[in-house]
Amino acid sequence: MNRENLAFAMPDRNTEEKARAAVDVSHSAHDVIAMTSAILSADEFELFARMGRLRAVSPGEVLFRRGDSGTAMYVIARGEIDLDFGDDLQVKRLGPNEFFGELGLLIGDHARSADAIAACDGQLIELRHHEFERLVEHDPATVSFFLRRAIMRVVYNEQGLIRRLRRRNHDLQAALDNLHTTTHQLNQTEELVRTDELTGLYNRRGLMLHMQECREIGLTTALGLVLVDCDRFKQVNDEHGHLVGDRVLQSVASILRAVVGPEDLACRLGGDEFCLVVASARREDVMRVASYVVRTAQNLLAMEAEEGIAPLICPLSVGACLVEADADWNAWYAQADAALYRAKRLGGGRVEWQDPLPSTA
Numbered sequence: 614m615n616r617e618n619l620a621f622a623m624p625d626r627n628t629e630e631k632a633r634a635a636v637d638v639s640h641s642a643h644d645v646i647a648m649t650s651a652i653l654s655a656d657e658f659e660l661f662a663r664m665g666r667l668r669a670v671s672p673g674e675v676l677f678r679r680g681d682s683g684t685a686m687y688v689i690a691r692g693e694i695d696l697d698f699g700d701d702l703q704v705k706r707l708g709p710n711e712f713f714g715e716l717g718l719l720i721g722d723h724a725r726s727a728d729a730i731a732a733c734d735g736q737l738i739e740l741r742h743h744e745f746e747r748l749v750e751h752d753p754a755t756v757s758f759f760l761r762r763a764i765m766r767v768v769y770n771e772q773g774l775i776r777r778l779r780r781r782n783h784d785l786q787a788a789l790d791n792l793h794t795t796t797h798q799l800n801q802t803e804e805l806v807r808t809d810e811l812t813g814l815y816n817r818r819g820l821m822l823h824m825q826e827c828r829e830i831g832l833t834t835a836l837g838l839v840l841v842d843c844d845r846f847k848q849v850n851d852e853h854g855h856l857v858g859d860r861v862l863q864s865v866a867s868i869l870r871a872v873v874g875p876e877d878l879a880c881r882l883g884g885d886e887f888c889l890v891v892a893s894a895r896r897e898d899v900m901r902v903a904s905y906v907v908r909t910a911q912n913l914l915a916m917e918a919e920e921g922i923a924p925l926i927c928p929l930s931v932g933a934c935l936v937e938a939d940a941d942w943n944a945w946y947a948q949a950d951a952a953l954y955r956a957k958r959l960g961g962g963r964v965e966w967q968d969p970l971p972s973t974a
């Protein structure tokens with residue numbers, strides 16, 4: 614190689630001193646930085662310049678792409694090269710006297726870990742894998758120093774990568790924890806939106822959402838609907854106060870909770886009106902549930918009367934029916950309410966059944 618052409622590229626005193634310092638392998642921070650830098654010492658540069666070939670590059674020229682199999686190392690004699698490691702890793706810009714692609718020289722057929730692209734006009738020294746033996750024969754001491762530097766650089770880069778991965782892992786874990794917390798809060802909020810505050814049963818909104826979900830999963834079988842209304846509840850409030858009235862409503866909720874199966878749903882529709890959606894298409898199952906509700910209230914009332922305590926419950930009127938899962942809530946309610954109305958008219962504290970009403974369409 615013409616040494617005059619390379620005169621401009623020879624490392625200056627500073628660069629050389631930095632690299633020389635790296636020859637001393639005591640592991641001070643400074644040494645590690647010098648050893649892991651890509652700036653060649655004067656000896657290294659001279660050796661590579663003597664044994665390699667000059668290659669001119671123009672801006673944007675691609676030397677290799679990530680994943681390409683490489684068998685050459687490059688030393689920058691003039692100009693700048695960008696190494697792009699992809700993802701969100703920072704592009705590394707190398708300048709004069711720096712080297713890259715060393716694993717191509719040292720081990721040959723090595724998959725490149727970055728794109729190498731010329732940032733401007735420049736000149737590179739190219740050394741191929743098969744020339745490695747020649748380098749060793751020519752100047753084993755400098756090659757040995759270069760090898761040590763190359764290994765340290767790989768280890769240093771790897772440690773940097775591990776640190777970055779750990780940090781990213783930590784960030785991901787924090788984001789995941791955040792997501793869990795938010796999901797939990799959303800679930801809690803959704804639960805609150807669906808729940809009646811006083812009794813803990815589903816509220817009307819919860820019932821509507823439940824019906825919507827049943828339709829979305831394609832539930833088409835008939836269901837039982839049990840409409841429950843307190844008898845003379847206003848009187849409880851008037852005679853014993855609102856708090857006692859609240860406690861009575863909570864007792865009704867407890868009876869409903871006790872009778873529902875895992876597939877059924879208990880709901881407070883509002884005021885002193887409740888309902889049960891029973892997952893059965895059999896009249897006898899629905900009537901069993903409805904009768905249990907009325908009888909339990911009656912039994913509790915009998916106990917109260919014996920003990921002469923403030924009311925914990927009141928008589929309940931119930932209307933029961935079978936409804937089509939795909940019919941709308943108004944049709945369900947109208948059918949059950951017809952039965953409930955009869956139960957009230959007959960004096961309350963009883964169950965009435967209603968077959969499907971004639972269609973009004």
Ligand SMILES: Nc1nc2c(ncn2[C@@H]2O[C@H](COP(=O)(O)OP(=O)(O)OP(=O)(O)O)[C@@H](O)[C@H]2O)c(=O)[nH]1
Nearest residue numbers: 842843844845846847848850855856858859884885
């Ligand atoms: N304590 C209490 N009372 C409520 C609540 N919500 C509604 N009420 C009262 O419940 C009463 C319901 O009265 P009505 O609809 O006349 O029912 P009722 O007195 O049971 O009459 P019948 O159903 O005909 O036997 C009203 O006085 C409402 O103020 C509540 O959350 N707590």
